Amino acid sequence: MDTPIVSIFWFRRDLRLTDNAGLYHALKVGIPVIPLFIYDSDILEQLSDREDRRVQFIHQAIESLAESLQLLGSYLLVKHGKPLEIFSQLIQEKKIAAVYTNHDYEPYAQQRDAAVEHYLNKHAIPFHTYKDQVIFEKSEITKPDGKPYTVFTPYKKRWLNTVNSFYVKSYPTEKYTSQFVTMPPEPLPTLKDLGFRETDLRTPGKSVTEKIIAHYDKTRDYPALAGTSRLSVHLRFGTISIRQTVQLAQKLNVTWLNELIWRDFYHMILYHFPHVESGAFKPAYDYIPWQNNENHFAHWCAGNTGYPLVDAGMRELNVTGFMHNRVRMVVASFLCKHLLIDWRWGEAYFAAKLLDYDLAANNGGWQWAAGSGCDAAPYFRVFSPLAQLQKFDKQYLYVKKWVPEWESSNYSKPLVDHEFARKRAINTYKAALTEYKNNK
């Protein structure tokens, strides 16, 4: 019997069947489509903790995708290994007309995709890729001279002037689901097969009540309130669509829309300035002589700094894999400025713990706090963790939830004195920036 011709749609950060750009284009062609997901061993092998909430989140999302495909009479082809080797196997087993996928802007993903494209093209198989996880990508929003923006406010203005219904329209993927290959389901790998164990993951809901978004501008800074969407992990893995999310933001709240534009902005920065993955956006900040005291770092990680808002945030992160944005800013600033610990240490700790970990947003957030980022907090602005507590957790509800021993004699003494640390940070930064200037 002749092997039938098929196309492949490769899922990555877009784990959904609805409003999926690349999937829509694959299905519309009329050639039966095999949906594929690869547990990329190059990524999984780097995770030192075998109880990883993100791996479990992805595993659940894959099971749910597979169930939905089964209801459509199809299946999800799930592989575990190095993507290039998987494609080399697949082209031996199947007659592949084309491979479709959505863009990924992280440096590792770009290299991986270039290698896969090169390999497929050598076998005369086109590799079609689409924008899906952001509204504007790469150089779609640039300064009038064509260079990328490095300051958020003018970028946002241009973003808002350019966006129209075309950019946020959903792809009607559901119209073409009859184009999935018809196949009985195949068994999926278990977490154990992948080398991981069950975690205490509590999967956040995929939707948000309109009331939360409608009041977002008033509630978003208060960690004790349910005042933000908690959609970050779903936007990270594409279990919801950014276009549908932006449609909601346009209808309900411009402040929330602003945050979604920050998300596009940081993806654009990472794409144009991939050096930020390992170095400061502003090179002068690589001159800062970090103290990197390991004992202080351990206290920060465990939430035992003696500063209640910092400790509450770190404990929330350790227990749930989530931390409120206001508190992320405070703990990050505290690590870099109060403790003079390299922002990369904090970034890596967040990368290991956050369920919504996203290289572009996390790096952007850390470099903002450290002052080294493209549009960052000025170096001389040092958050007072106590003033932040008085302002954003006035009734201490958040702090009491995560640090029950606060105000008792069992609570740790402050690791550093605020006024001493503030002056030391300003002097250290100032000296480093001057040294850079003099050496240039």
Ligand SMILES: Cc1cc2nc3c(=O)[nH]c(=O)nc-3n(C[C@H](O)[C@H](O)[C@H](O)COP(=O)(O)OP(=O)(O)OC[C@H]3O[C@@H](n4cnc5c(N)ncnc54)[C@H](O)[C@@H]3O)c2cc1C
């Ligand atoms: C040091 C630091 C590290 C961070 N690391 C991450 C990370 O790894 N992954 C991540 O998604 N966000 C990160 N953020 C941004 C922000 O804290 C989270 O997106 C937000 O807290 C998630 O909660 P939410 O879904 O309720 O967000 P909401 O306030 O409801 O915002 C809606 C969505 O907008 C996006 N968003 C919001 N704020 C930002 C921002 N400042 N930059 C980029 N996107 C944003 C997220 O996708 C978020 O889900 C970080 C911020 C800081 C200061």
